[in-house]
Amino acid sequence: MKIVVTDQAGADHELEGLEGWRVMEVIRDWGLNIKAECGGALSCATCHVYVDKDWTAVVGAPSEEEEDMLDSVGDVRPNSRLSCQILLSDALDGLKLTLALSAAKD
Amino acid sequence: MSTEITTDVVVIGAGPCGLFAAFELGLLDLKCHFIDILDRPGGQCTELYPEKPIYDIPGFPVVTGQQLTDNLMAQIAPFAPEFHFNRMVNSIEKQADGSFKLATDADEIFNAKVVVIAAGGGSFQPKRPPVNGIEAFENTSVFYSVRKMDDFRGQDVVIVGGGDSALDWTLSLQSIARSLTLVHRRAVFKAAPASVNKMQELAAEGKINFLTGQIASLDGENGQISHVHLTTDAGDLSLPATRLLPFFGLTMKLGPVADWGLELNDNTIVVDTEKFQTSVPGIFAIGDINSYPGKLKLILSGFHEAALMAQAAKAIVSPGERIVFQYTTSSTKLQKKLGVA
Known part of the structure; x- marks a missing residue:
């Protein structure tokens, strides 16, 4: 299973994903520029990504709690999601997304 | 000592x-x-x-x-x-x-x-919003907390955020600011309901402005902002501003x-x-x-x-x-x- 991640500098990375992993964990473990400071507890918004328009319907909309967390970043778009809340499954094989500036490490 | x-x-x-x-x-x-x-x-x-x-x-x-x-x-x-x-x-x-x-x-x-x-x-530490060049204005006209209320007296203040800090300071500073605009990305707040109600009353009375949107960029020189450019549901917007208070948590x-x-x-x-x-x-x-x-x-x-x-x-x-x-x-x-x- 693969996901394609565009980093903040515009470079594409094809990452091997594993079913049941959170997208944030894949991005983090591959060493891309993602802070993910709460570790996936839906308690920060530093794993913020933009889902490619072809994938927004498959990935779905954020929960109310996730929307609340998105209030703490200044670069939200209609396709914003927190990548710790996207669970990889076969349906998401080939998922494309872009890292938000607000997810970058210092 | x-x-x-x-x-x-x-x-x-x-x-x-x-x-x-x-x-x-x-x-x-x-x-x-x-x-x-x-x-x-x-x-x-x-x-x-x-x-x-x-x-x-x-x-x-x-x-x-x-x-x-x-x-x-x-x-x-x-x-x-x-x-x-x-x-x-x-x-x-x-x-x-x-x-x-x-x-x-x-x-x-x-x-x-x-x-x-x-x-x-x-x-x-306070989260810095992802706005190009914001560092140049920090502690001169962009602040992440209010230390002295007097710094905001007579100023055109823009507050960004939808939590308690944003709402509380909107209520506290509106009486001394020359103008006050609260900007939040949506009309849903995660703050004490009483503060939200009070803010909405002030907006209805025209004492403050409330806009749904996000900061896109800042204008100004020598550490002093002059305009905050926003992307809003109603299109792009420029607000004259002399003080900016982003409240995006820590x-x-x-x-x-x-x-x-x-x-x-x-x-x-x-x-x-x-x-x-x-x-x-x-x-x-x-x-x-x-x-x-x-x-x-x-x-x-x-x-x-x-x-x-x-x-x-x-x-x-x-x-x-x-x-x-x-x-x-x-x-x-x-x-x-x-x-x-």
Whole structure:
């Protein structure tokens, strides 16, 4: 299973994903520029990504709690999601997304 | 004149690992002072996820960040550690006698024989919105907190955010500002309902403006903003503004730790795995802030690190004294220290 991640500098990375992993964990473990400071507890918004328009319907909309967390970043778009809340499954094989500036490490 | 405090050990960071260190140090008769940038103990556990369940603390099938913190505070209470909140350690200097002199941003000096850095991901600091060039305006016309209300008197103030800080300051500053605009990305707020109602009343009366949108960019020169450009549902918008207050919560930054002359590795402090000592003898690092081969950022790992660190700290504070290894279950001496025997 693969996901394609565009980093903040515009470079594409094809990452091997594993079913049941959170997208944030894949991005983090591959060493891309993602802070993910709460570790996936839906308690920060530093794993913020933009889902490619072809994938927004498959990935779905954020929960109310996730929307609340998105209030703490200044670069939200209609396709914003927190990548710790996207669970990889076969349906998401080939998922494309872009890292938000607000997810970058210092 | 600055306050001066002398103690055995200064622990920087009152998160779970730092708190447990006070227990292990206390059993060895070492007195601790805590310094933390937050206003209460618990670190990430209480700042980020106080109500979230934690499932991997030994002996607790489930415990929340707040409960774990409360329990640790009860556990270390017999040793009466002292807490200094809302301040940050700016510098650590090694003295000729091997002890350390720490200076805080609250104009205090701490003298300690041992320093334990248990600072997690660093210090919690206001989140900077991802707006190009915002740094140039910080502390002149862009502020992340209100220190003096007078700085906002007669100004065109833009406040951004949808939490309690944004709402509270909207209500407090509207009467002294020349104009006040609250900007939030949606018309849903995570703040006290009474504040939200009051804000909506003020907006209806025309005393403040409320806009749904986000900051796109800033204009200005010499640190002074002149306009805030917004993207809103109704299109792009430019607001004349002389003060900007973004309230996006806190994030962790390594901060002054980077300047203390310690060997670092990718924003963590390198330690050995016998004493969890840094590259500077007498300064230890435990919990999420340290790194060593095989490190796992788990609270339980930090507890283990605290126990081993305490043995090494004791040898520094009381050189030559033989350390007898004892169990709290069987040692009357330890039980007396805990106030149970």
